[in-house]
Amino acid sequence: MNALPSDERPVVIAYSQGRKAARGRHEIETQLELARQIAALMGASFAGEFDPARQYPANRYLIPDDTLDSHDARRLGLASERNLYGGVVPFPFVGTKVVVHGLPPGAHEAPEGWASGFGERVSGIVLPGFSAFTRGDAHAAASLLWRDGAVRLKRPSGIGGTGQAVVADRAALDAQLDDIGEEALRAEGVVLERDLQDIETLSVGRACLGGLEASYYGVQRLTTNNHGHQVYGGSDLVVVRGGFDALSCIDMPAEAQTAIEQSRAFDEAVSDTFDGFFASRRNYDVGSGTDARGQTYRGVLEQSWRIGGASGAEIGALKALRDDPAVRIVRASTTEIYGANAAVPADACVYYHGIDPHAGEITKYCTVDG
Incomplete structure (x- = not known):
């Protein structure tokens, strides 16, 4: 460049x-x-x-x-x-988790710009679920989903698994809705979705920056934070020069190919439905797991059109592609380590090391293997 x-x-x-x-x-x-x-x-x-x-x-x-x-x-x-x-x-709700699902039958309220056809279009590539903007609609959605087991409630802007709870009955749901509050519920909504066990998450993304374009698939890792909780610990990405078409042409496991197909279909549905949408950084999490009855599901969990946990790897991969125009594929990883004495590879690019007032000591770095 x-x-x-x-x-x-x-x-x-x-x-x-x-x-x-x-x-x-x-x-x-x-x-x-x-x-x-x-x-x-x-x-x-x-x-x-x-x-x-x-x-x-x-x-x-x-x-x-x-x-x-x-x-x-x-x-x-x-x-x-x-x-x-x-x-x-074009509308704030499109950037949150609530856009992933349609409303329950007979829903009483939706935000400005809501497109009912979008939920119908993506229903086959997301997990069973609904979005709701009133208490009554949330109860209607949960009642439909409870027929097949527990329900996972997701707040619309939670990151890295935060803002979620499993609600097995009406009392548990009401407790969560009380905590959200009526005003926030009407303004931002809530997601009610099939609760899955042993869920595995693949990430699919595309990044455009300064004339470079790359697409990727990868897996997320968990780690233990300074409070003993399991949290996001990094991503391992396979990154290819070019867009989703180039990504689909490389060899990969069948589950990754399915995740890419579902992510592309979701991405195309957003572009077709919501005028004014554009993004240089697109990341889709695709989850698979089983429900309480042993039924297996795979679908898009959420979208991210902002800088995120995998962005250190995205930027590292784009740099490698810029530095060597002959390179077509690279592997890039981000790692987040909590606590002191983090072992960092000699060739890593550290993009954060410090002591956060709430999270404690954290080290974040990226590695790239051409």
Whole structure:
């Protein structure tokens, strides 16, 4: 990638949408470091965190911490996927988990922009479930799903398995809904989905950055955090130069091929249904597992059109592809280790090491194998 004259280089900016108080310090610093790496990859300057009082040049490139809606994108001067590492949706709900499922039969409420046909179109590539925006609709959805076992409740913006609970009866559901609150339920909704055991998750994604395009599939790993809980521990990705078509052409296990097909179908459904959607970073989690009756399911669990846990590997892979145009496939991994004395490979790129006030000591790094 040839360097641009300084007056033509984009300015890279990290954008947090004003929700820092709800995020861990390690998440904020990880976003900043990955934004620095993106700026270096693009041959751009890095302007730090977004400051609404500052004047930025028109040639700007944002790294948001969440999916943006069209209103914010226009305000920030973002017209296409070439302007950000992430995505833009026409309505806020499209960027959350609630878009994955349709409403229960006879639902009484839905947000502005809701497209009933979308849920029908993707019903065969997602797990059995519904989205709801009122208590009554949540009960109707759960009652249908309880016929075949326990139900998993998901809050719309939970990350890494947070904001979820298994609800086996009406009392458990009401307790969760009480905690959410009526106002938040109507504004953001909730997902009720078939609860699966021994679930395995594959990730499928596509990243476009500075004229480079790569697609991947991979697996997620769990680790134990400083509080003894199982949390996200990293991703192992197989990354190919090009889009989803190129990815589908390489040798891979059958379950990975199925995950790619389901992710592509979901991605196409979003693009076809929601005018104004665009994204340079697309990541889809596809889960498989069995329910209480032993029935096996596989489907798209959620989408991520923002910087995420696998982004360190995405950026590392894009750099490897940029550095050697002859390379077609690389393997890239991210690893998150909690506690002191983390063993880090000599060739790793560390993008966070520190002591978070809440999470404790964490080390995050990426490795790339060409």
